[in-house]
Amino acid sequence: MRAGPTLQALEQYLYREARYIDEKRWDEWAALFADEAEYWVPASRGQPDPKNHVSLIYERSLLRDIRLQRYRHPNAMSLQPQPYSVHLISNVMLDSFDGDSGVCVVNSRFIMLEYRRDEQRTFGGAVTHTLEISDKDWRIRVKKVELVNCDSTLGNIQIYF
Amino acid sequence: MRAGPTLQALEQYLYREARYIDEKRWDEWAALFADEAEYWVPASRGQPDPKNHVSLIYERSLLRDIRLQRYRHPNAMSLQPQPYSVHLISNVMLDSFDGDSGVCVVNSRFIMLEYRRDEQRTFGGAVTHTLEISDKDWRIRVKKVELVNCDSTLGNIQIYF
Amino acid sequence: MRAGPTLQALEQYLYREARYIDEKRWDEWAALFADEAEYWVPASRGQPDPKNHVSLIYERSLLRDIRLQRYRHPNAMSLQPQPYSVHLISNVMLDSFDGDSGVCVVNSRFIMLEYRRDEQRTFGGAVTHTLEISDKDWRIRVKKVELVNCDSTLGNIQIYF
Amino acid sequence: MAYNKQDLTEMVSESAVDRRVYIDPDIFELEMKRIWGRAWIYVAHESQIPRPGDFFTTVLARQPVLLVRQDEEHVNLFFNRCAHKGAKVVELESGRASLIRCGYHGWTYRTDGSCHSITGGEQAYASQGLTKSSPCMSLGRVPRVDSYRGFIFASLASDAPQLRAWLGPTATSIDNMVDRSPEGKLEVTGGVLRYHHDSNWKFFIENLNDMMHAMIAHQSSAQTARVIGKRLFPEGTTAPPEIQILAPFAEDKDFFEKMGVHAFDNGHSYSGGKTSIHASYSGIAEYDAAMEKVYGKKRTNEILSLNRHNTIVYPSFTCKGAIQTIRVVKPVAVNETVIESWTLKLVGAPDEMLHRSILYCNLINSSANIVGPDDYEAYHRIQHGLRTEGRRWIANSRYVGAETPNDEGGYSATGSSDMVFRNQYRTWLNYMTGEQAARGERAS
Amino acid sequence: MAYNKQDLTEMVSESAVDRRVYIDPDIFELEMKRIWGRAWIYVAHESQIPRPGDFFTTVLARQPVLLVRQDEEHVNLFFNRCAHKGAKVVELESGRASLIRCGYHGWTYRTDGSCHSITGGEQAYASQGLTKSSPCMSLGRVPRVDSYRGFIFASLASDAPQLRAWLGPTATSIDNMVDRSPEGKLEVTGGVLRYHHDSNWKFFIENLNDMMHAMIAHQSSAQTARVIGKRLFPEGTTAPPEIQILAPFAEDKDFFEKMGVHAFDNGHSYSGGKTSIHASYSGIAEYDAAMEKVYGKKRTNEILSLNRHNTIVYPSFTCKGAIQTIRVVKPVAVNETVIESWTLKLVGAPDEMLHRSILYCNLINSSANIVGPDDYEAYHRIQHGLRTEGRRWIANSRYVGAETPNDEGGYSATGSSDMVFRNQYRTWLNYMTGEQAARGERAS
Amino acid sequence: MAYNKQDLTEMVSESAVDRRVYIDPDIFELEMKRIWGRAWIYVAHESQIPRPGDFFTTVLARQPVLLVRQDEEHVNLFFNRCAHKGAKVVELESGRASLIRCGYHGWTYRTDGSCHSITGGEQAYASQGLTKSSPCMSLGRVPRVDSYRGFIFASLASDAPQLRAWLGPTATSIDNMVDRSPEGKLEVTGGVLRYHHDSNWKFFIENLNDMMHAMIAHQSSAQTARVIGKRLFPEGTTAPPEIQILAPFAEDKDFFEKMGVHAFDNGHSYSGGKTSIHASYSGIAEYDAAMEKVYGKKRTNEILSLNRHNTIVYPSFTCKGAIQTIRVVKPVAVNETVIESWTLKLVGAPDEMLHRSILYCNLINSSANIVGPDDYEAYHRIQHGLRTEGRRWIANSRYVGAETPNDEGGYSATGSSDMVFRNQYRTWLNYMTGEQAARGERAS
Numbered sequence A, B, C: 001m002r003a004g005p006t007l008q009a010l011e012q013y014l015y016r017e018a019r020y021i022d023e024k025r026w027d028e029w030a031a032l033f034a035d036e037a038e039y040w041v042p043a044s045r046g047q048p049d050p051k052n053h054v055s056l057i058y059e060r061s062l063l064r065d066i067r068l069q070r071y072r073h074p075n076a077m078s079l080q081p082q083p084y085s086v087h088l089i090s091n092v093m094l095d096s097f098d099g100d101s102g103v104c105v106v107n108s109r110f111i112m113l114e115y116r117r118d119e120q121r122t123f124g125g126a127v128t129h130t131l132e133i134s135d136k137d138w139r140i141r142v143k144k145v146e147l148v149n150c151d152s153t154l155g156n157i158q159i160y161f
Numbered sequence D, E, F: 001m002a003y004n005k006q007d008l009t010e011m012v013s014e015s016a017v018d019r020r021v022y023i024d025p026d027i028f029e030l031e032m033k034r035i036w037g038r039a040w041i042y043v044a045h046e047s048q049i050p051r052p053g054d055f056f057t058t059v060l061a062r063q064p065v066l067l068v069r070q071d072e073e074h075v076n077l078f079f080n081r082c083a084h085k086g087a088k089v090v091e092l093e094s095g096r097a098s099l100i101r102c103g104y105h106g107w108t109y110r111t112d113g114s115c116h117s118i119t120g121g122e123q124a125y126a127s128q129g130l131t132k133s134s135p136c137m138s139l140g141r142v143p144r145v146d147s148y149r150g151f152i153f154a155s156l157a158s159d160a161p162q163l164r165a166w167l168g169p170t171a172t173s174i175d176n177m178v179d180r181s182p183e184g185k186l187e188v189t190g191g192v193l194r195y196h197h198d199s200n201w202k203f204f205i206e207n208l209n210d211m212m213h214a215m216i217a218h219q220s221s222a223q224t225a226r227v228i229g230k231r232l233f234p235e236g237t238t239a240p241p242e243i244q245i246l247a248p249f250a251e252d253k254d255f256f257e258k259m260g261v262h263a264f265d266n267g268h269s270y271s272g273g274k275t276s277i278h279a280s281y282s283g284i285a286e287y288d289a290a291m292e293k294v295y296g297k298k299r300t301n302e303i304l305s306l307n308r309h310n311t312i313v314y315p316s317f318t319c320k321g322a323i324q325t326i327r328v329v330k331p332v333a334v335n336e337t338v339i340e341s342w343t344l345k346l347v348g349a350p351d352e353m354l355h356r357s358i359l360y361c362n363l364i365n366s367s368a369n370i371v372g373p374d375d376y377e378a379y380h381r382i383q384h385g386l387r388t389e390g391r392r393w394i395a396n397s398r399y400v401g402a403e404t405p406n407d408e409g410g411y412s413a414t415g416s417s418d419m420v421f422r423n424q425y426r427t428w429l430n431y432m433t434g435e436q437a438a439r440g441e442r443a444s
């Protein structure tokens, strides 16, 4: 049964994940996720599940692959010009850690400024990362992003939170 | 005479306070405050005191109780629909610590995104927490929130910063 | 060959720098910079250099002096009323440290809320600090601010990021 | 500028429209009065307010309205405006109440709209010969409300035609959606996606039956899905729903020509029929069984083989029977439109069916996904491209005259025909210049 | 649309108003010219510019103006516009200067508005026969400025009536506020709260003397304060000011009926008098002593027993004598209004009095507190509810005809009467259609 | 309101303008049609699209346009609008393509604007007698495009005069800028600064040749630079470019009077000539050598001693030959303007020259620097100051009648004269009321 991760290690890990997104280092970013890991952005508050209720995004490996491939497609109209992002990650708290499985649940807050075609927008919310931690590597099993305005009327969103 | 708190402990404490607000866990939030603790949001820069000058909010236990009770009232028109918040706390610095009294002054910065009825707003400023730290518990004696736009023309604000 | 700085020490240093700006403690802020230290805000993404391409700001000591003096000038029309700022610094990562020279490169993210004359604006981006660290003092050699909207159409910007 | 009948007539030719119909705020205001103030506009589905006292609020031509179930039989639609000082009586989007209470002075209303109590007492109005029973003390009713198989529509024009007749053959798209439930029952569930567009409402309503855009505008997503799908799920294996949903958007021209388009009176239309991009979804055995148990093999086959792509009930309602989702149009301004996507559960069908509908909604209609954003971008670019004054007209002249009468009383044409657009603008001009329009205006 | 006299007349009946008066931008523009461009508008209190050279900037009917004290006797109000190229001469809200300097080219002006220096020299204008003494080289003066007991008002209409006469009986509300200072002196202090509303200015001005809303709209705060107050401060003990301030908002209907409302010429009015929600604040012995020392027991009693709730000097100024705060109306757009709350110190009174006024302001007028937000929400809901076209009129018909003449030359009625609103709209129509209006327009 | 010729004529007198020309949205709309829709507007520099297929997108009187190089000789300017449904064909600001492809349905165009492919096939238009070669299937061309020494201008009016003639003597400012390259060649490089202003476009265009503002408005920066410069770089030593650039803004009145202003037909003008704020930059030996090698000493001296401050090609283009930067005016709304600053490299000159131009741009034209913001603030204050209705006119009457004919066919005056502004408004009125205007409108 292994020791829990330090808050600093968790912070650095989340910073790295965010940085990959801001710097569009998609392969490195995707590599952080375990097989079939979920990336979920619910469309309503306290939404119980992604199957019986619509979500802004609910992706596992397959859809993630498609989206990331699309980023490279020459005819992705809505990505010309590109959107850019900067993520601030804060309020990192370790909610639980299971020494046996190495599974830990990390809660954080984020604000993302998104910029495209002369328009800057602000997004923010709470994020819950479920991580699988082993000595050799850390993987994201679930990343759940609860936007403060998840049930709002929203325009195009084309960058991962 | 006791040892000072670690920055990490302070950060985690402030994160917890903010989280209670975002998650509307009002009883737990109120419990963080010492008796007659002040929550103060000045209405002008460098405002010397809350008695001879108007404030956006100046509350001690009594008014805090009333506001928190009101949150639960069925006919609070301006709270239907509810406002929601996400707080980012950062730049946490320990300004002073008195080993004898256990009083420490903590400076931080925050941004709060507030969302209600299809409108998201951004608030931010500097916060000074005066904490009473003992081995058995930590209490907030004063929370002073200096909004960057404290003297601006402001619409309804119904969530604690 | 000295030991590297702790992340906490770096964070506190960047917080202090930001706080000097927010509190308009310009002398203390300027004192953080080494002689001829650069403060650079590129006007385009991945801009290679400040000499052959326009920048939003590219300053060394001389221009920094002039700007800071100007802050105190009675007839600086665009500074009446004053702008105010609050900086959130986060995602602090140590990119490199050279034990011999004491030079370390620190990457962070920031959001600044700027307020002037009833208007609040949001700026944000990635910052790279190149620091010279010795036992007696820490100095900024380069501060490079990459705004997420660096190539956008921008109105007056009169506070350091 | 104030447009007269002549001006408007000159904006629509047999095969083209003037760019101002998309970018002129004055045209938009007229549309709100003459089209959105006359036509039947979709409000909600009865399953959203199942029990007496259940309410739902929305907008009708930008006006807040309140839908309330009074009892089993009666569903009432009111202007969401207090009879006292005019405050919105109900601010929440949905909920349940035995009495409807206004927050400002606390007047209360019954679910039939009648006034139940007046704060300060009704005697204050005695000198005016008024009591709380006086009509002006109750919530105002929207002139016309009717529903077709659970889908509630309303009109601001008291002399609007009867709903069923007005729907024409597009009613059969609704029928088919209902028939797809083994119990003949639909239920709105799984929340709503509200998608804000920075463009005119007509771009959306035209795009749905624009057969030529998908293979191009959605290439980056659909083509990618095909490639990845082929790699991961080779011949013989079954691709998962994600691939089955995305890949068909990249079908070739012939596929979309074959789908065909069909236009009807009042600007309505649908595309597809024998086939559509939904045609080759894997069957779900448990569902087929449930259907056949009720309808028998033949009828089940009839129902499921009707494969319409998009049905448009002009100007506000669109549905996809084959995947049970509807998209509702909410104009906000000349260059601002909200599209709502709702999912319908086939009562009596296995959850798997709902899960696929939900997945479809996420993938195609979410503002954060990989199909809608390219449509959004296309509308945005037209909204801005039409600012150029170099050319006045936008042509809708593909296959003019090549349409053929169909046995539903409308006309059919090959997929790439602009017939549907021509039909929409014929209707547009009727509303904008017709006699009704004049009356429509008096109404406000 | 351009409204003519006939159109406007048809918008106001004896007991109702057309919804467009609140939501039509064209009506708002006319109001700025004909009401805000004609009436006396509150500017500031003399205590805000005590010393020669002190200045204060604000807006008058949306136009930037500059208030400057020239000397003991003279306070000047200028259009805040440089005589050169038209730049706002003073951008800061307040300050002090011996010479007023424009930042663009550095022209300077004396506190009497005359031009002191022209950059580049006045000789440049010689060929035009102009010198820096020419009228066009000085700051333009607002046509009318006058003050009543320290309260400065201005009018853009040179032919506006004399201020004191125009104030009518509401002047006594100001008198009473001044009398409450043992030295007969008020001082603006403690800063200002600026509250942005997303609604029409008239909702606020109507709400202040709307006696029926408090017990409902503020129930969640006031009722809660009562309950908590009762628990913590049982019979016999004295509740703290927080409770004394909040609880009365939840008084019952009879209480508010009894307070009564009183209306006067020019749209002015006040509520309360013998009693108000401020009536049962604990006395402050030290203050009473100071008052009696100056006024004697009887007169002191007279002064303090005048308990008016809100006084409205239509359209811009409202005050609460009993708690010494004023709220100033600043229309921005048809659906945008800023309300400023200022606190007045009773010179010679113990600090405790000021502290209570400040506390009152925080609790009631701060945008971050628990009373104002519900009023704000009510206005917001009307602004949106009135978009519905189902009903044209908003009734103000409570107790029509039940008002009785009062001995101040106005009319009084029971608290829940709409008399005050009827009176406001009679005045509104006068301004909007009157002869004066026509002249008012030429002025711009 | 709709302004007729008479109204407009009354807005401009010989020596003053009506405040509405800066704040009235209707005037702005007319300006877009009659001035920006008639005059030659700067588009781009040829060096921005050197190779066939290179494109650049921008706006012309708010209309998106697309500049494409077809081949060595031909540069084409199209309305950026697809011939199909009207989408912006190219969304990126610049790039290179052999075929121009629209993202919505994938129509493609050649660099000469002709249609290369129609998705779904051209046969769909056969019944209309149309093929992809039909004019309506190609990209629409902007009526007039021409360039002068690499600077590309365009006009929306087919009957605009010939460019060179229209430029008049301001062409010599461009000549001088080109001559300053030892190879007679300029190259746009170093990116662009886009500066958003919350004020009317005319404030900027007036400010550039407003000789009296610099020493005042820029005092806080320039005076500070002088003081610090004097301290750090005493007599005899050479101050660095930063100081040389900033300090002259604080020259005294006489300096700016001496610079002088010069006005010409079509609203054009320049200031300076024999001297300017750029006159005393240190020479760069290597550069002088390169110049003399090509031009010889005398001619080099001629070229470099021409020291114009700002040249204005009314209404859209301004340049500074001595420091090789241009600023382009892009009106957005009556109170919104974008100013673009571009830097020109003197081909064949040492990098040091470019570095100084870049430095100049950073210091003066960046929205984050210490000179532009004070101009910005000045415009902002006028935009708001002119809301005051106390005065209708803004005077431009400095030294009326004191101008003298110059040998370039225009008029010259002392620096502080308002002649340039009077000249601009004479032209403004011509455009706004002229015959051309009428035709200009038909064009849209």
Ligand code: FES
Residues within 6 Å of the ligand: D082, D083, D084, D085, D086, D087, D102, D103, D104, D105, D106, D107
């Ligand atoms: S407005 Fe609804 S009760 Fe008064």
Ligand code: FES
Residues within 6 Å of the ligand: E082, E083, E084, E085, E086, E087, E102, E103, E104, E105, E106, E107
């Ligand atoms: S505008 Fe005031 S001095 Fe020129």
Ligand code: FES
Residues within 6 Å of the ligand: F082, F083, F084, F085, F086, F087, F102, F103, F104, F105, F106, F107
């Ligand atoms: S709009 Fe360009 S191809 Fe259809």
Ligand SMILES: [Fe+3]
Residues within 6 Å of the ligand: D207, D213, D214, D217, D218, D375
């Ligand atoms: Fe599509």
Ligand SMILES: [Fe+3]
Residues within 6 Å of the ligand: E207, E213, E214, E217, E218, E375
């Ligand atoms: Fe109230």
Ligand SMILES: [Fe+3]
Residues within 6 Å of the ligand: F207, F213, F214, F217, F218, F375
């Ligand atoms: Fe300038």
